[in-house]
Amino acid sequence: MEQYIIKGGKPLIGEVTISGYKNAALGIIAASVMTDETVKIENIPDVRDIDVLLQAIEDIGAKVERINRNTVKINGSKINTVEVEADYVRKIRGSYYLVGALLGKYKKAKVVLPGGCNIGSRPFDQHIKGFEALGASVKIEHGSICSEAEGLNGAHIYFDVCSVGATINVMLAACLSEGLTILENSAKEPHVVDVANFLNSMGANVKGAGTDVIRIKGVTKLHGCEYSIIPDQIEAGTFMFAAAATKGDILIKNIIPKHLEAFTAKLLEIGAQVEEFDDAVRVKAVGKLGSSHVKTLVYPGFLTDMQPQMTTLLAISKGTSIVTESIFENRFKYVDELSRMGANIKVESNTAIIDGVDKFTGAVVSAPDLRGGAALVIAGLMAEGYTIVEDVEYIERGYEKLEYKMQQLGASIIKVDSEDTKAIKKFKLKVS
Ligand code: EPU
Numbered sequence: 001m002e003q004y005i006i007k008g009g010k011p012l013i014g015e016v017t018i019s020g021y022k023n024a025a026l027g028i029i030a031a032s033v034m035t036d037e038t039v040k041i042e043n044i045p046d047v048r049d050i051d052v053l054l055q056a057i058e059d060i061g062a063k064v065e066r067i068n069r070n071t072v073k074i075n076g077s078k079i080n081t082v083e084v085e086a087d088y089v090r091k092i093r094g095s096y097y098l099v100g101a102l103l104g105k106y107k108k109a110k111v112v113l114p115g116g117c118n119i120g121s122r123p124f125d126q127h128i129k130g131f132e133a134l135g136a137s138v139k140i141e142h143g144s145i146c147s148e149a150e151g152l153n154g155a156h157i158y159f160d161v162c163s164v165g166a167t168i169n170v171m172l173a174a175c176l177s178e179g180l181t182i183l184e185n186s187a188k189e190p191h192v193v194d195v196a197n198f199l200n201s202m203g204a205n206v207k208g209a210g211t212d213v214i215r216i217k218g219v220t221k222l223h224g225c226e227y228s229i230i231p232d233q234i235e236a237g238t239f240m241f242a243a244a245a246t247k248g249d250i251l252i253k254n255i256i257p258k259h260l261e262a263f264t265a266k267l268l269e270i271g272a273q274v275e276e277f278d279d280a281v282r283v284k285a286v287g288k289l290g291s292s293h294v295k296t297l298v299y300p301g302f303l304t305d306m307q308p309q310m311t312t313l314l315a316i317s318k319g320t321s322i323v324t325e326s327i328f329e330n331r332f333k334y335v336d337e338l339s340r341m342g343a344n345i346k347v348e349s350n351t352a353i354i355d356g357v358d359k360f361t362g363a364v365v366s367a368p369d370l371r372g373g374a375a376l377v378i379a380g381l382m383a384e385g386y387t388i389v390e391d392v393e394y395i396e397r398g399y400e401k402l403e404y405k406m407q408q409l410g411a412s413i414i415k416v417d418s419e420d421t422k423a424i425k426k427f428k429l430k431v432s
Pocket of ligand 1: 023024026093094119121122123124125126127128161162163164165166187189304305326327328370371398
């Protein structure tokens with residue numbers, strides 16, 4: 001089993017370049033099979049969830065040509081089945097976008113119910129509501145979402161819950177429906193906008209993405225295009241918080257500062273320094289940081305995907321902080337692991353009450369999910385002594401070369417097989 005070994009206590013200093021946004025790439029890769037022409041997608045993050053989705057579309061007949069680890073050409077003209085049921089697909093969440101994409105193009109799709117991180121109940125009802133409003137019949141049978149339609153017709157849909165997944169999924173199907181679709185109470189996250197921009201580059205007519213109301217005029221056919229994915233706001237946020245946590249100084253490059261405003265505001269509030277440039281942000285911290293109250297909300301509120309990293313930072317800051325998780329009810333699983341490193345956090349229902357401690361001490365901890373795992377890496381970087389983070393496969397689902405990027409900033413971290421005692425000994429000798 002692979003694990004990270006971290007010798008903590010060094011400030012992270014230097015420059016880091018942010019990769020493409022995984023959660024946008026998942027929607028865009030699924031959408032790319034909606035045309036018979038070739039699309040070229042750049043700035044794809046080299047992470048496991050993307051590998052799984054590319055494999056899934058290749059398995060149903062799409063031609064996937066990886067120009068390099070961050071650029072891919074996809075051609076969906078030879079898709080020979082609309083059934084995506086292989087077991088490995090269950091592991092990721094983004095596979096559900098194939099329902100919207102295939103239903104839009106072929107008026108039929110059968111896709112295994114998605115998995116993804118175990119961070120709370122993750123219903124699909126809003127996706128179903130949208131597909132049914134467009135005229136499809138949708139059933140959950142034998143663990144798969146089965147959808148079918150004679151034809152799809154534009155509709156006026158009001159989402160009961162603001163959902164990134166449902167907004168993107170229904171938007172995909174609506175692009176190839178007849179007439180006008182209006183999506184109200186849509187998610188406004190940057191990746192919704194990126195998928196809409198990609199669809200428009202393929203000839204779709206999507207307006208209003210990034211606001212509550214998205215209007216989609218159906219077209220009969222989409223065409224090929226070249227597209228570059230936006231930078232990953234969560235990866236950027238993770239490095240921003242790692243800079244503050246280790247009392248470091250990092251210039252985070254290839255970002256869109258607007259997407260990071262909620263994190264910037266919190267960092268400034270607790271006493272870190274943040275300087276914004278056109279496509280970079282510099283985060284620096286000196287001395288002890290202060291406390292804060294944080295509530296996760298839909299964009300442009302504070303992202304649930306940054307909640308574990310924020311809580312971890314507050315756990316070694318001065319005073320008492322309160323973090324409320326309002327999107328996913330099970331997103332505090334990493335707190336037990338943090339406690340093993342000395343954190344003083346009490347979780348009551350969806351709220352964490354954090355009493356800042358002076359220091360963390362290294363321990364063996366296990367990543368419970370993607371973002372919780374990243375938070376444990378940050379904890380390890382500021383802890384006294386060695387921290388071992390197990391189950392790194394969760395972290396690799398969404399962070400491109402995390403340990404390499406951290407090493408470039410001066411961190412003492414390696415990824416090793418837990419059985420590889422020689423490599424572990426060598427690392428310890430090097431950093432001691
Ligand atoms: N919800 C419903 N019904 C639905 C869909 C969602 O009630 O049909 C609820 C969920 O239970 C949740 C809320 O709506 O309480 C928001 O869920 P959303 O659909 O927005 O989340 P998602 O599409 O499943 C995406 C990201 C997550 C990220 C959330 C929130 C992808 C592949 N996943 O999930 O990313 O946390 O939006 O921004 O885009 C991650 O990257 O680590 C991750 C988990």
